[in-house]
Amino acid sequence: MxxxxxxxxxxxxxxxxxxxxxxxxxxxxxxxxxxxxxxxxxxxxxxxxxxxxRRYPTPFCPSAALPEVGSYVARDAAGTPILAVRGADGRVRAFRNACRHRGTQLAAGTGCERAFVCRYHGWTYALDGALRHVPHEYGFPGLDKSTRGLVPVAAVAEVGGMVFVTQDAPSPPNTDLDRLPPMISxxxxxxxxxxxxxxxxxxxxxxxxxxxxxxxxxxxxxxxxxxxxxxxxxxxxxxxxxxxxxxxxxxxxxxxxxxxxxxxxxxxxxxxxxxxxxxxxxxxxxxxxxxxxxxxxxxxxxxxxxxxxxxxxxxxxxxxxxxxxxxxxxxxxxxxxxxxxxxxxxxxxxxxxxxxxxxxxxxxxxxxxxxxxxxxxxxxxxxxxxxxxx
Ligand code: FES
Ligand SMILES: [Fe+2]
CATH class of the missing domain: 3.90.380.10 (Naphthalene 1,2-dioxygenase Alpha Subunit; Chain A, domain 1)
Incomplete structure (x- = not known):
């Protein structure tokens, strides 16, 4: 062959x-x-x-499933709950789908949001994953919000009408994404x-x-x-x-x-x-x-x-x-x-x-x-x- x-x-x-x-x-x-x-x-x-x-750039969803800013798809991939979302800059990012307070899953299925608000205590994350708001923040002395954003996967690529998620590193070499034939326009x-x-x-x-x-x-x-x-x-x-x-x-x-x-x-x-x-x-x-x-x-x-x-x-x-x-x-x-x-x-x-x-x-x-x-x-x-x- x-x-x-x-x-x-x-x-x-x-x-x-x-x-x-x-x-x-x-x-x-x-x-x-x-x-x-x-x-x-x-x-x-x-x-x-x-x-x-989890190591390979794996097609997660078609780009068309994330048509606008805030569109998201949340599902398990290889046993890991993943949340993929299109940011205000048009880029797709993917995160481990869990709140950084006590771990509640942030989103399920598909939809469109301006931010992800945890339904347990209301910690709020921007579309780029940054932790923006903690209700009654004085209850967490010393909390550095900049270190408690959503945890990103190792890599995301949007190629050929698809979003590829690589959860963990290192990937095998020559993953060929640039050389894929046209399939989805x-x-x-x-x-x-x-x-x-x-x-x-x-x-x-x-x-x-x-x-x-x-x-x-x-x-x-x-x-x-x-x-x-x-x-x-x-x-x-x-x-x-x-x-x-x-x-x-x-x-x-x-x-x-x-x-x-x-x-x-x-x-x-x-x-x-x-x-x-x-x-x-x-x-x-x-x-x-x-x-x-x-x-x-x-x-x-x-x-x-x-x-x-x-x-x-x-x-x-x-x-x-x-x-x-x-x-x-x-x-x-x-x-x-x-x-x-x-x-x-x-x-x-x-x-x-x-x-x-x-x-x-x-x-x-x-x-x-x-x-x-x-x-x-x-x-x-x-x-x-x-x-x-x-
Ligand atoms: S677990 Fe998310 S805000 Fe508490
Ligand atoms: Fe068949």
Missing amino acids: STMPLKDDATVVQRIFDHIDHRTTDVSDETWREPVANYTSPERFAAERELVL SQHRLLNSAALEVPVNWKIFAEGFLEGYHIRSTHTETFYPRQFDNLNVIETFGRNRRIAFPYRAVNKLRSVTPAEWSVDGKLTYVYHLFPNVMIATFPANIFMTVLEPVAVDRTVFITYVLTTRSADDVEAQTTIKRGGDFVQAGAVEDREIVCAIQRGVASGANEFFEFGRFEGLLTHFHRELRAALDFGKAHPRTQPDGTAVR
Whole structure:
């Protein structure tokens, strides 16, 4: 598999035509055996959250979820309550979501505030995290408010229409944020978002997005009639990956000159942004899905649906509705399967899961995950100033 920049759409379409004509698909050179213990071990799960998910710049939400000054999203990420908020200067900051008096969580869900006022005793924080007001401050002799602002995460970056949160340092080198392909544009607005807890390990969930070998068997009545079985173009970029799922309608492009090929409605790209975020493209909208690991066998499936189409565009609304129903039907089938895998894990039947040559992106994911774990183990967590954590 290539680590070069992603192919352009015309190259992907040509490759799809070649696969259709030769009844082939992209295959990887290698196969992989992943020990089942890596999906069940509480120690491994803790290490994944601590050493990878908290150390890596992880997409937290789309920029469109923080449209104005004071817009915030508060949720747990890798087990840490995080509050991300757009400041008066337009910058997004992210903090550990706890009051500096006696620790009450400051915000939940989403909303827009001019300041965060703790509901317990009213300590008040500005959007940049500074502690601004302590009621009856004389009760805290010697309190230096400048040292009791909200505790920031190690780093925040707003890149490519997404907010990336890095909770702890040090991160692995070459985190590639500057070289991400365009996925979400500044024109995208948030249509809706939802969260659903699913009884499955987060990696089993992720794997379901990364291969088209299951299309006919799992999505017999939903995706298969519109797509192809086991016909994909797979690519890797840095620690990330992309898979193209063509629709049968892609054949219509054969009568169009390549210079005029548009993949809109002809294929779905699924981008897997390491470690736990999927971006899937559909006509008229984009799904950003965060697979938030809450326990070794439980994942919160957070979905943001984004569109560039105007709310007044009636035709677009119909396409969005139809597309949403289509994706939903397939997603239900995928959830049934991943839950069945999770239940199967308890059988003890398998020592390992085998990823074949059609499942090369799973191999790439697990290799990157292993490397990130090794980096984390070799580089103990540090304070933002570089000193060791006590
Ligand atoms: S815990 Fe927040 S003001 Fe007391
Ligand atoms: Fe699927």
